[in-house]
Amino acid sequence: MEVVFLGVGSSAGTPVIGCSCSTCLSDDPRNRRTRSSIAVTMKNGTALLVDTGPDLRQQALREKILRVDGVLYTHYHADHLNGLDDLRSFCHLQRQPIPVYANEATMQGIVQRFAYAFPSHEQHHWDKPVLRAHSVAETFEVAGTAVTPVPVMHGKYEILGYRIGNMAYLTDVSDISPASLDRLQGLDMLLLDCLRYRFHPTHLNVEQAITWAEKIGARETFLVHMTHELEFSALSARLPTGIYAAYDGLRLQC
Ligand SMILES: [Zn+2]
Numbered sequence: 001m002e003v004v005f006l007g008v009g010s011s012a013g014t015p016v017i018g019c020s021c022s023t024c025l026s027d028d029p030r031n032r033r034t035r036s037s038i039a040v041t042m043k044n045g046t047a048l049l050v051d052t053g054p055d056l057r058q059q060a061l062r063e064k065i066l067r068v069d070g071v072l073y074t075h076y077h078a079d080h081l082n083g084l085d086d087l088r089s090f091c092h093l094q095r096q097p098i099p100v101y102a103n104e105a106t107m108q109g110i111v112q113r114f115a116y117a118f119p120s121h122e123q124h125h126w127d128k129p130v131l132r133a134h135s136v137a138e139t140f141e142v143a144g145t146a147v148t149p150v151p152v153m154h155g156k157y158e159i160l161g162y163r164i165g166n167m168a169y170l171t172d173v174s175d176i177s178p179a180s181l182d183r184l185q186g187l188d189m190l191l192l193d194c195l196r197y198r199f200h201p202t203h204l205n206v207e208q209a210i211t212w213a214e215k216i217g218a219r220e221t222f223l224v225h226m227t228h229e230l231e232f233s234a235l236s237a238r239l240p241t242g243i244y245a246a247y248d249g250l251r252l253q254c
């Protein structure tokens, strides 16, 4: 499968509106970050998204994402959810509803905020997204692909990361339970939250991300959900072997 990093930015994106720090003014495209999300393309041609951030439309155009067979939601914070309306383009292209997955609390929040996208009767118009809600806790299948939810703590909320094959995506994490660590054994690729250098109560900072990456022990770890405090080259220079700063548009085979 192929993992496409649609966005690796935190909730404000980089550059931040009104900021003139050196990262925000940088010419390096790796310092331009849209809100965090990935697309995973399978060998059988199907494609899954993890989250639909507010930049989904631009990300899909940029990366030529032409189909979506399912969406895995980590949680309902605006920077992970608010591009949901753009799923209607894929419903229109595919002429069918799209199944979406999350834990129970997140799914309730999504259906509450975007009730119009979950019609109770069959739809044949695609001017709105038409989605099918599924609450998940254990391994499930989407379009022929097995997906394992990995519960993680985001401050006081339990949200989901996801494992697909030997790749796992854990954004917006502050703690990981031993039971969830068991679901992360033998990874080739880990995508991991890394907000900034300073401590934050609901995210990993650089030091904590490195410690968790080493504990989880994936062959390679890629840091995501970064604020403008993290300049790409400066951060890359201080990361241990096997841990990398990701950037928008990065594509990796797994
Ligand atoms: Zn976030």
Ligand SMILES: [Zn+2]
Residues within 6 Å of the ligand: 015, 016, 019, 020, 021, 022, 023, 024, 025, 228, 229
């Ligand atoms: Zn800045």
Ligand SMILES: [Zn+2]
Residues within 6 Å of the ligand: 075, 077, 154, 172
């Ligand atoms: Zn969040």
